[in-house]
Amino acid sequence: MIKSEIIATGAGIPKKTVTNFDLEKIVDTSDEWIYTRTGIKERHVVMDETGATLAAEAAKEAIGKAGIDPKEIDMIVVSTCSPDYLTPTVGCMVQKEIGAVNASCMDVSAACAGFIFAVSVADKYIRASAAKTVLVIASEVLSKFTNWEDRTTCVLFGDAAGAVIMRASEDRGIIKEELGSKGEDWEVLGNGKLPTANCFNGMPKFTQDDTSIFMDGREVFKFATTKLKESICNVVESAGLTMDDIKFFVPHQANTRIIEVVAKKLKVDMDKFYMNIERYGNTSSASIPVALKEMDDNGLLNKGDKIILSGFGGGLSWGTILVEW
Amino acid sequence: MEEIFEKIQEIIAEQTGKDESEITLETNVKDDLDADSLDLFQIINDIEDEFDISIEDPNSIVTVKDAVEIVEKSR
Numbered sequence: 349m350i351k352s353e354i355i356a357t358g359a360g361i362p363k364k365t366v367t368n369f370d371l372e373k374i375v376d377t378s379d380e381w382i383y384t385r386t387g388i389k390e391r392h393v394v395m396d397e398t399g400a401t402l403a404a405e406a407a408k409e410a411i412g413k414a415g416i417d418p419k420e421i422d423m424i425v426v427s428t429c430s431p432d433y434l435t436p437t438v439g440c441m442v443q444k445e446i447g448a449v450n451a452s453c454m455d456v457s458a459a460c461a462g463f464i465f466a467v468s469v470a471d472k473y474i475r476a477s478a479a480k481t482v483l484v485i486a487s488e489v490l491s492k493f494t495n496w497e498d499r500t501t502c503v504l505f506g507d508a509a510g511a512v513i514m515r516a517s518e519d520r521g522i523i524k525e526e527l528g529s530k531g532e533d534w535e536v537l538g539n540g541k542l543p544t545a546n547c548f549n550g551m552p553k554f555t556q557d558d559t560s561i562f563m564d565g566r567e568v569f570k571f572a573t574t575k576l577k578e579s580i581c582n583v584v585e586s587a588g589l590t591m592d593d594i595k596f597f598v599p600h601q602a603n604t605r606i607i608e609v610v611a612k613k614l615k616v617d618m619d620k621f622y623m624n625i626e627r628y629g630n631t632s633s634a635s636i637p638v639a640l641k642e643m644d645d646n647g648l649l650n651k652g653d654k655i656i657l658s659g660f661g662g663g664l665s666w667g668t669i670l671v672e673w
Numbered sequence: 674m675e676e677i678f679e680k681i682q683e684i685i686a687e688q689t690g691k692d693e694s695e696i697t698l699e700t701n702v703k704d705d706l707d708a709d710s711l712d713l714f715q716i717i718n719d720i721e722d723e724f725d726i727s728i729e730d731p732n733s734i735v736t737v738k739d740a741v742e743i744v745e746k747s748r
Binding site: 384385565566569570574603605609 | 710711715
């Protein structure tokens with residue numbers, strides 16, 4: 349049976365670093381306050397980069413590592429909730445940059461869970477033999493949707509892109525997945541509202557506040573801690589495995605405290621959860637592929653290792669994938 | 674009442690890493706136990722799960738007594 353294997357990883361990180369100490373100068377906060385509640389010390393924000401340029405940088409690295417010709421790419425799937433344009437897709441903009449002329453391109457939107465959804469889409473095309481080589485990217489520029497006067501949210505987010513190349517394989521790849529959504533709670537978390545104003549209806553025109561990230565911290569915390577645990581359990585159990593069989597858990601890097609609660613509930617040592625939020629903040633759907641790229645570069649991932657990737661966020665949506673590396 | 678208090682005492686001790694003897698009805702969860710908002714969220718989650726209730730407003734719980742009363746009313 350055909351599986352889809354992740355054969356290479358890449359990342360695009362903005363040059364500019366913003367530390368907690370930098371934020372102390374902008375809003376009433378402190379390094380200690382931010383670090384103890386989130387695990388974040390610094391994040392990157394775009395200067396001259398955009399979501400598409402970061403995505404292209406991540407893609408080029410992954411393509412280089414995979415040693416493939418961009419013309420071999422059948423499809424580009426980009427996860428983003430902070431695209432450069434509503435149209436064209438970031439996927440099309442990346443296609444131009446990398447010369448993947450034979451690819452069909454689309455963006456998918458599932459907020460912080462988006463990378464998992466994008467990988468799931470790629471996996472289905474590969475399994476159906478409708479694509480052989482797929483470039484999956486998650487690229488996010490949340491800094492443009494951040495209200496830099498709101499100390500409760502502006503300390504949390506960062507910009508980044510991560511990419512993987514997925515390819516049909518007989519041996520290894522994605523084993524199990526679970527995707528889910530609870531639209532009933534869509535008002536709990538979001539960004540980028542687009543007003544309906546036109547010259548006939550007198551509806552309010554958009555302001556910066558409309559586009560900013562909004563979040564009900566308590567509800568998001570509750571959702572994340574319960575659903576992440578539940579989703580990981582479902583996927584691991586449905587594969588007939590136990591937590592001991594999993595080499596690494598790679599969660600969406602939303603908040604260290606959320607992951608600590610989940611680790612405790614799962615009775616899994618925190619060391620098995622790969623964390624890099626300290627250096628990037630919450631980069632929405634980009635966080636998982638950026639983490640994978642670091643793990644890959646550091647030799648943490650070996651052939652045959654079973655890895656859990658799990659994202660959760662606005663929608664509310666969540667997704668967990670079990671990969672044999 | 675006593676039974677609810679003891680369970681809540683246990684939940685709060687577990688989350689804050691404090692000794693149960695430090696937690697009385699009058700204890701202010703944030704001020705006396707160095708709990709931050711995320712600790713409080715988790716305490717509320719655990720109380721909701723334990724007693725199968727829904728607590729709408731996290732700010733409604735300041736002292737341990739507030740939590741005990743909310744659970745009593747909700748049952």
